[in-house]
Every structure is written in structure tokens, then in C-alpha cells.
Amino acid sequence: MTTAYDFEPLPPELDCLAIDPAPETPSEDELLRMYRAMRLARVFEMRLASLYRQGKIIGAVYLGIGQEAIAAGVASLMQKNDIFNTVSRSLAAWFYRGVEPKHVLARWFGKDIAPSHGRDLGLFLADLETYGIAPYHNGSMASWIPSGAGFALAFKMKRQPNVYIAFTGDGATSPGDFYEGLNFASIHKLPLVVIIENNQFAYSTPIHKQMPVKRVSDRGPAFNIYTDVAFGNDVFNVVRHAKKAIDHARSGKGPVLMEFLTFRRRGHGEHDDASYVSQEARDYWALRDPIKLYEEYLLGKGGLTPSALEAIETECTVIVDDAVRYADSLPFPKPESATTRLFAPR
Numbered sequence: 001m002t003t004a005y006d007f008e009p010l011p012p013e014l015d016c017l018a019i020d021p022a023p024e025t026p027s028e029d030e031l032l033r034m035y036r037a038m039r040l041a042r043v044f045e046m047r048l049a050s051l052y053r054q055g056k057i058i059g060a061v062y063l064g065i066g067q068e069a070i071a072a073g074v075a076s077l078m079q080k081n082d083i084f085n086t087v088s089r090s091l092a093a094w095f096y097r098g099v100e101p102k103h104v105l106a107r108w109f110g111k112d113i114a115p116s117h118g119r120d121l122g123l124f125l126a127d128l129e130t131y132g133i134a135p136y137h138n139g140s141m142a143s144w145i146p147s148g149a150g151f152a153l154a155f156k157m158k159r160q161p162n163v164y165i166a167f168t169g170d171g172a173t174s175p176g177d178f179y180e181g182l183n184f185a186s187i188h189k190l191p192l193v194v195i196i197e198n199n200q201f202a203y204s205t206p207i208h209k210q211m212p213v214k215r216v217s218d219r220g221p222a223f224n225i226y227t228d229v230a231f232g233n234d235v236f237n238v239v240r241h242a243k244k245a246i247d248h249a250r251s252g253k254g255p256v257l258m259e260f261l262t263f264r265r266r267g268h269g270e271h272d273d274a275s276y277v278s279q280e281a282r283d284y285w286a287l288r289d290p291i292k293l294y295e296e297y298l299l300g301k302g303g304l305t306p307s308a309l310e311a312i313e314t315e316c317t318v319i320v321d322d323a324v325r326y327a328d329s330l331p332f333p334k335p336e337s338a339t340t341r342l343f344a345p346r
């Protein structure tokens with residue numbers, strides 16, 4: 001039995017229990033598009049958790065339950081030809097960009113499906129052409145920052161008005177890649193947007209055991225770049241802060257470090273019971289669940305009816321049911337193909 005770490009609530013200026021987009025209310029279409037992406041991610045991930053327990057998933061499953069507002073809010077600001085990367089912890093960004101749940105699920109099942117034909121699992125996705133999702137070159141979550149700086153350098157050299165958005169976690173700000181990437185991007189004023197989903201833990205390591213500063217954003221001044229920190233479970237607050245950050249990078253003023261405070265409501269993966277997380281922390285963040293906060297707004301000032309939200313939930317459930325059927329129906333890669341597709345053709 002692990003002892004849980006002490007819990008610290010957010011300071012009042014970084015907390016919010018009643019969310020509101022004012023003064024800039026998005027159109028109803030946009031409100032619902034973000035909501036659908038978040039809800040679909042939640043329904044999908046809850047199903048993934050049970051499929052994992054049924055032994056249907058190959059490998060581990062890592063969920064982003066409780067972090068959906070950051071993924072959907074940031075994805076809503078992306079423009080044509082922007083490039084981003086996330087792992088599946090930010091599934092709502094994939095869904096917002098149009099990735100189909102059935103394709104993600106088939107890969108968690110290890111099935112023979114493009115692009116990797118069972119060679120990697122649902123945690124990663126790369127599809128530059130269709131969704132602007134960058135290829136990943138290894139599993140280290142900090143390594144995307146220097147590679148993102150490379151993409152951003154290409155944008156700058158081609159005078160292309162795009163940004164590279166690297167989503168990553170608080171733990172990923174400790175390895176050297178984080179420093180090298182941001183240092184390089186700052187010197188060359190590259191359009192690199194680093195979004196930190198600070199969910200309070202890197203696996204079982206809490207923030208205070210992984211960094212000597214209170215917040216990831218305290219590291220920003222070392223790079224002399226635009227840095228900000230904000231509550232990440234309010235989708236409107238995410239849009240407000242991420243917009244300023246992305247505009248800054250897009251306008252040629254250099255990279256940004258944007259930290260969103262959130263909470264991982266599950267273990268690091270479904271194999272982890274997270275007994276190091278106190279009940280107090282779980283209860284505190286349950287009240288700040290991003291979908292709960294969003295629904296309270298939509299049903300109140302947003303003017304939606306409970307049946308409108310139920311219809312979206314049903315729609316998401318049907319999509320996920322179909323995804324399970326589709327993934328089940330596909331074959332596994334053939335054993336004799338095991339040595340193919342591992343290296344680029346020469």
C-alpha cells in the first residue's frame with residue numbers, strides 16, 4: 001500500500017468553478033464542436049478502459065480523462081497547415097481534427113491497419129497529410145520539442161505563417177531535450193508552441209519531486225520567451241490563453257511556453273491504481289472535471305437543453321460501438337510480415 005502525497009489546492013487566481021466564455025462567446029457550432037470532441041474522447045476512453053480489462057488491448061492503455069479541455073481548446077485554434085503532436089492522452093485534439101475513433105481503436109487492438117499495420121499501438125498517431133499530426137521518432141515525450149523546433153524552423157525558412165504545437169506533460173520538461181529545443185527555438189525566434197498539460201504527476205512522481213520550481217512556467221524566463229500559466233479545465237480559459245500564445249508564435253515573435261494546470265483522473269496507465277494520489281485530490285479535481293464544468297455552462301448560460309446533451313452522448317456511444325465492431329472485424333498482421341515495414345525503402 002503506497003502512501004498518498006499531500007494535496008495542495010490551486011491558488012484562487014488559477015482556479016474556476018463556473019466557466020464562461022465572456023466577452024467572446026463562440027458560435028453554437030464551435031461550442032458544440034469542442035463539446036463533441038471532449039465527450040467523444042471521454043466515451044471512447046471509458047470504453048478503452050473496459051476493453052483493457054477484457055484483455056482486448058495489446059499493451060498498456062494511457063488515458064487523458066480529466067484533461068480534455070486543453071486538447072479540444074487548443075485544437076480549435078489550429079489553422080490549415082499547422083502541425084502538432086500529442087500522444088493519445090490528448091485524444092480530444094485528434095477527434096477535433098477529424099481522426100476517426102475506429103482507426104484509433106483498431107490500432108489499440110494491434111490490427112493490420114495503416115499507417116503502421118500493427119507495428120505500434122494506439123498511443124501514437126502520425127498523419128501529416130490528413131490531420132497535421134507529426135510523425136514521432138521515439139517514445140520520449142520531451143523529444144518532440146527539439147523536433148518541433150525543426151518543423152518550426154522549416155516554417156520560418158519557407159516564410160510559411162504556421163506554428164508547430166507540441167503537447168506534452170510536466171514530466172517531459174525535466175529531460176535535456178526540453179531545454180535544447182526551447183533554447184534553439186528562442187535564439188532563432190521559431191514559431192514553436194509548447195503546451196504543457198501539467199496533470200500534477202509524471203507517472204507516480206508529483207511535481208515537487210521532479211522540479212525545484214513550483215510551476216513549469218517558472219522555467220520560461222531562462223529561455224527569454226513568452227510564458228503563461230492558466231487553469232486548464234475550463235475550455236474557454238484554454239482558448240483565451242492558448243490564442244494569445246499561438247498568435248504570439250504565429251506573428252514571428254518566437255516560441256511560447258504555455259502551461260495548463262489540470263489533473264490526471266486515472267492512473268498513469270490503466271495498470272496503475274494511482275494509490276499515491278490522495279482522496280482529497282481526487283475529490284477536489286472531480287468538482288473541476290472539464291466536461292462537468294462545460295456541461296454546467298452549456299445547460300445554464302449556453303441555453304442548451306439536457307436532451308440536446310443526451311443526444312450527443314448517444315451519438316458518441318454509437319460511434320464507439322461501431323469502432324469496436326470495426327476493430328474486431330479486422331485481421332491481425334500476418335506473422336510472416338513481421339520483418340517488413342520496419343525500415344524506409346532504400
Ligand SMILES: Cc1ncc(C[n+]2csc(CCOP(=O)(O)OP(=O)(O)O)c2C)c(N)n1
Binds near residue numbers: 089202
Ligand atoms: C526518456 C523516457 N523515460 C521514461 C519514459 C516512460 N514514460 C512515459 S510517459 C512518462 C511520464 C511522463 O510524465 P508527463 O510528462 O508528466 O506526462 P503525463 O504522462 O503525465 O501525461 C514516463 C516516465 C519515457 N517515455 N521516456
